[in-house]
Amino acid sequence: MNHAVFFHAGCPVCVAAEQQVAQALDPSRYEVEVVHLGERSDRVAEAESLGVQSVPALVIDGQPFHINFGAPLSALK
Amino acid sequence: MNHAVFFHAGCPVCVAAEQQVAQALDPSRYEVEVVHLGERSDRVAEAESLGVQSVPALVIDGQPFHINFGAPLSALK
Numbered sequence: 001m002n003h004a005v006f007f008h009a010g011c012p013v014c015v016a017a018e019q020q021v022a023q024a025l026d027p028s029r030y031e032v033e034v035v036h037l038g039e040r041s042d043r044v045a046e047a048e049s050l051g052v053q054s055v056p057a058l059v060i061d062g063q064p065f066h067i068n069f070g071a072p073l074s075a076l077k
Numbered sequence: 078m079n080h081a082v083f084f085h086a087g088c089p090v091c092v093a094a095e096q097q098v099a100q101a102l103d104p105s106r107y108e109v110e111v112v113h114l115g116e117r118s119d120r121v122a123e124a125e126s127l128g129v130q131s132v133p134a135l136v137i138d139g140q141p142f143h144i145n146f147g148a149p150l151s152a153l154k
Contacts, residue, residue, distance in 0.1 A: 004101070020137045020138065021098075021135070024102045024103060024107055025102060028103075029101065060101055063093070065097070065144050066144065066145050067142050067143065068143050
């Protein structure tokens with residue numbers, strides 16, 4: 001099973017992206033973890049280390065993909 | 078079957094996004110069409126009408142999601 005992490009901050013842009021993009025992934029191949037960085041600021045450093053610069057972002061197999069533009073990570077520290 | 082369209086322009090950013098994001102969608106729920114706007118400038122207007130502002134972009138059920146930032150549509154006209 002491949003690992004995907006969807007980082008978001010609870011904003012409307014993030015929620016729309018999460019519901020459509022993250023939930024559209026193939027559940028037989030991807031285990032999707034959803035992380036609300038607004039509530040889990042302890043994981044901002046992890047997101048940064050994966051290359052995430054803004055949310056919402058989807059990290060698939062370690063590669064970050066920024067979806068639209070919700071908020072910069074600097075706003076969540 | 079839901080319809081998803083992945084618009085790209087053949088750039089490295091687009092290709093990486095296509096291979097990982099578009100191919101990660103659940104094939105039992107989404108029929109994914111891949112459109113290379115660099116070769117199909119006749120479909121740029123369609124992309125714009127769907128709300129696409131840059132490529133690569135993934136349109137799921139009519140809603141556009143911009144993934145990272147490859148090129149503005151204005152460069153493809």
